[in-house]
Amino acid sequence: xxxxxxxxxxxxxxxxxxxxxxxxxxxxxxxxxxxxxxxxxxxxxxxxxxxxxxxxxxxxxxxxxxxxxxxxxxxxxxxxxxxxxxxxxxxxxxxxxxxxxxxxxxxxxxxxxxxx
Amino acid sequence: xxxxxxxxxxxxxxxxxxxxxxxxxxxxxxxxxxxxxxxxxxxxxxxxxxxxxxxxxxxxxxxxxxxxxxxxxxxxxxxxxxxxxxxxxxxxxxxxxxxxxxxxxxxxxxxxxxxxxxxxxxxxxxxxxxxxxxxxxxxxxxxxxxxxxxxxxxxxxxxxxxxxxxxxxxxxxxxxxxxxxxxxxxxxxxxxxxxxxxxxxxxxxxxxxxxxxxxxxxxxxxxxxxxxxxxxxxxxxxxxxxxxxxxxxxxxxxxxxxxxxxxxxxxxxxxxxxxxxxxxxxxxxxxxxxxxxxxxxxxxxxxxxxxxxxxxxxxxxxxxxxxxxxxxxxxxxxxxxxxxxxxxxxxxxxxxxxxxxxxxxxxxxxxxxxxxxxxxxxxxxxxxxxxxxxxxxxxxxxxxxxxxxxxxxxxxx
Numbered sequence: 001x002x003x004x005x006x007x008x009x010x011x012x013x014x015x016x017x018x019x020x021x022x023x024x025x026x027x028x029x030x031x032x033x034x035x036x037x038x039x040x041x042x043x044x045x046x047x048x049x050x051x052x053x054x055x056x057x058x059x060x061x062x063x064x065x066x067x068x069x070x071x072x073x074x075x076x077x078x079x080x081x082x083x084x085x086x087x088x089x090x091x092x093x094x095x096x097x098x099x100x101x102x103x104x105x106x107x108x109x110x111x112x113x114x115x116x
Numbered sequence: 117x118x119x120x121x122x123x124x125x126x127x128x129x130x131x132x133x134x135x136x137x138x139x140x141x142x143x144x145x146x147x148x149x150x151x152x153x154x155x156x157x158x159x160x161x162x163x164x165x166x167x168x169x170x171x172x173x174x175x176x177x178x179x180x181x182x183x184x185x186x187x188x189x190x191x192x193x194x195x196x197x198x199x200x201x202x203x204x205x206x207x208x209x210x211x212x213x214x215x216x217x218x219x220x221x222x223x224x225x226x227x228x229x230x231x232x233x234x235x236x237x238x239x240x241x242x243x244x245x246x247x248x249x250x251x252x253x254x255x256x257x258x259x260x261x262x263x264x265x266x267x268x269x270x271x272x273x274x275x276x277x278x279x280x281x282x283x284x285x286x287x288x289x290x291x292x293x294x295x296x297x298x299x300x301x302x303x304x305x306x307x308x309x310x311x312x313x314x315x316x317x318x319x320x321x322x323x324x325x326x327x328x329x330x331x332x333x334x335x336x337x338x339x340x341x342x343x344x345x346x347x348x349x350x351x352x353x354x355x356x357x358x359x360x361x362x363x364x365x366x367x368x369x370x371x372x373x374x375x376x377x378x379x380x381x382x383x384x385x386x387x388x389x390x391x392x393x394x395x396x397x398x399x400x401x402x403x404x405x406x407x408x409x410x411x412x413x414x415x416x417x418x419x420x421x422x423x424x425x426x427x428x429x430x431x432x433x434x435x436x437x438x439x440x441x442x443x444x445x446x447x448x449x450x451x452x453x454x455x456x457x458x459x460x461x462x463x464x465x466x467x468x469x470x471x472x473x474x475x476x477x478x479x480x481x482x483x484x485x486x487x488x489x490x491x492x493x494x495x496x497x498x499x500x501x502x503x504x505x506x507x508x509x510x511x512x513x514x515x516x517x518x519x520x521x522x523x524x525x526x527x528x529x
Contacts, residue, residue, distance in 0.1 A: 002281040089283040090233055091291075112280045 003044060003086050003113040004093040008106050010080025012051045026105055033103035037085070042096060048081035080106075084113075125165060129158055132175040133249025134333070138221035139179055140186065141284060147228075147246070147274050149186055157182035222247065223337045224284050230299040231282045238273035239302045240309075245270055247333075248326045258309065258320050292344065300353050300408065303331050307357050312509065324364075328357050348399035352409030355395035359415035362388035373516035377424035389419045410439040429458035446472045450480055462487040478507035482517060494524040 015023075037043045052071035059066045071078055083100060087093050093110050101108040133154070140150035157178045171177040229242040241259075244250045250258075256266035276282065287295045310323030331354040338344050366379035374380075396416040399409050414435050421427040436452035449472055457465035466487045474480035485500035501521035508514045 089281040090231075091283050091287065093281070094233065110280075115279070 001086050001088060002090075002093070002115075003084060004090075004096075005109075005111045005113065006083040006085060006093075006097050006100050007079055007109045007111070008081045008100075008104055009077040009109065010106065011077045012053075012080070013076065022105075026103070029103040029105075033099055036099075037083070037096065042085045042087050042092075044084040044086050046081070046083040049079060052078045125162060125170075128170060128174050129161070130249040132178055134222050134225065134247040135175055136178045136182060137246050138225040140182055141225060142221050143183070144186055145284075147277060149189070150182075151246070153182040153186035153189070154178065156185040220286075220341075222333065223286050223341065226299055226334065226337075227286055227295060228277060228282060228284050230295075230302045231277075232295070232298055233280065233282060234273050234276065236302075236305070238269055239298075240305050241266060241269050242273050243302050243330065244306065244323075244326065247330060250322075250326065254322075258323050286341075286344075289343070296344075296347060296350070299334065300349060303327050303334065304353060304408070306330070307360075311360060324357070324361055328354070328361060331357055346402060348402045348404050349406040349408050351395045351399035352406060352412045355392045355399070355412035356408050356415060358388045358395070359392035359412060359419050361385070362392060362419065368512050371512055371515055372519060373512040375516070376418060381423060384419065392416065392419065405438060405442075407439060407443050410435050410442070414439075427458070429455050433459055446474050447477070447479075450474060450477075450483060454483060457487060457490075462490040466491065476507065478504045478509070478513075481507065485517070485520070489520070489524060497521075498524055 034043070034046060037046075055071040057068040057070070057072050059068070081104070083096075085093065085096055087096065090110070090112070093112075097108045097110045136154055136157075137147075137150050140153060141147050144150050144153075160181055161174075161178060165171075225246060226243070229246055230239045234242070237259075241255055244255050244258075245252065252267050252270065253263050256263040259266065286292070304327075306323055307327035310320050310325075310327065331350070335350050335354050338347050338350050362385040363376075363379060365385065366381065366383040367374055392412065393416050396409070396412050400413060405413075414432055417428050417431050417435070432455040433452065436448065436455055440448050440452055450469065453465045453468040453472075456468060466484065469480065469484055469487065472480060481500050481504035485497045485504055488494075488497035488500055498521055501517050501524075505514050505517045505521070508517060
């Protein structure tokens with residue numbers, strides 16, 4: 001079995017433009033998908049994130065920790081949410097990702113976690 | 117047993133490469149290890165075979181030697197615990213499936229190399245390397261990229277297979293048709309790369325032969341695997357390749373491309389034409405036409421005519437109508453227009469061609485040039501030939517187009 005990160009990259013500026021009905025539809029679809037994923041036994045963890053404006057970057061690689069307000073990367077599309085799943089191989093992960101993408105109505109990136 | 121020349125050895129190595137790597141990869145669960153072990157076995161074979169002769173079953177011999185080399189290496193590396201498990205896999209191989217282990221392993225490897233999670237270029241390179249047995253320098257030369265670039269492309273693809281967990285198996289029935297399409301697309305790309313170059317560069321000519329060999333193998337594997345069902349597009353692709361390849365001896369004369377209508381048809385390879393026609397009849401009889409079958413059928417109509425004037429152009433138009441329904445692309449519409457010119461005249465065809473958004477495609481300009489030439493509009497034809505020459509991809513085609521342009525009369529002014 002291999003663990004995969006399925007991540008959703010969201011443009012939070014665009015989110016403001018979506019209608020309430022669209023948001024509700026996406027929430028309902030993702031809820032149903034999550035329930036199905038948990039029942040299948042592939043679920044490890046999942047979560048949605050607040051907008052990047054809420055982020056703080058911590059750099060303690062030097063002698064003193066430096067805190068910076070805002071996200072690490074100044075890009076339009078940032079991590080908006082993710083699933084971690086545990087499945088047999090990439091084909092199984094891609095099947096889950098297709099359903100995840102349809103549910104959240106966005107692109108989903110599939111990346112394996114490092115082995116032991 | 118006779119002593120083969122080194123060139124003979126290379127041919128044996130290439131023929132056995134796919135099945136040996138496929139079998140080793142299943143047992144070792146590691147493509148890199150399988151390839152390295154086979155590489156070591158080939159070194160041993162290159163020393164022994166010229167002296168002892170080629171063994172009766174070279175594939176089995178190479179597999180045994182490679183497996184022992186892999187075992188040696190794993191024993192040396194046994195410090196790491198998970199390698200124990202891999203060594204165990206070698207002595208305790210999984211039971212063979214009823215379709216026969218050799219076809220099964222190679223079929224698995226085909227689907228791994230052509231996995232949609234890999235980029236199209238990586239799929240082509242991996243297929244030629246692992247199944248075709250071409251060397252990295254050979255593949256690099258065929259695709260006109262530096263050797264280091266090709267080596268990196270292959271390494272990255274193999275790393276992704278291992279790390280991302282691309283499975284080594286034939287896909288489940290539900291996904292099979294879609295995934296088989298991907299495999300056919302790779303073989304078609306390899307064939308076209310060799311065919312379109314047609315400038316007599318040895319390595320690239322080799323690609324058409326390699327694509328035909330792999331398509332034959334795929335057809336054989338599908339035929340021997342009842343669970344895959346009938347897959348007429350596999351036959352269609354092989355037929356398309358054979359009927360195209362059959363015309364190769366007549367396609368270029370004195371460094372110049374010879375158009376179909378002017379080719380010396382006695383120089384076509386009659387055996388390939390016959391085989392291609394048999395395949396086309398067989399797959400079309402199943403009544404599930406697809407893009408490769410239809411393109412093969414178009415080629416069958418052409419190769420059926422004893423000379424160009426006997427071509428059944430209305431049948432060609434009908435086949436392109438069907439193809440256009442399945443693949444509504446401007447390029448298919450352009451090919452259809454060439455047949456329309458023969459049935460309804462160049463004026464009707466030019467009306468169709470002029471509406472196609474293909475200004476950057478040399479064949480669009482070349483087709484327009486030919487239609488304008490036949491319509492007695494030499495000045496416009498000349499401009500179209502110039503545009504086609506500027507975009508053409510190889511010398512043989514440029515030479516043909518320049519010849520046609522220079523043969524234009526002044527025409528009515």
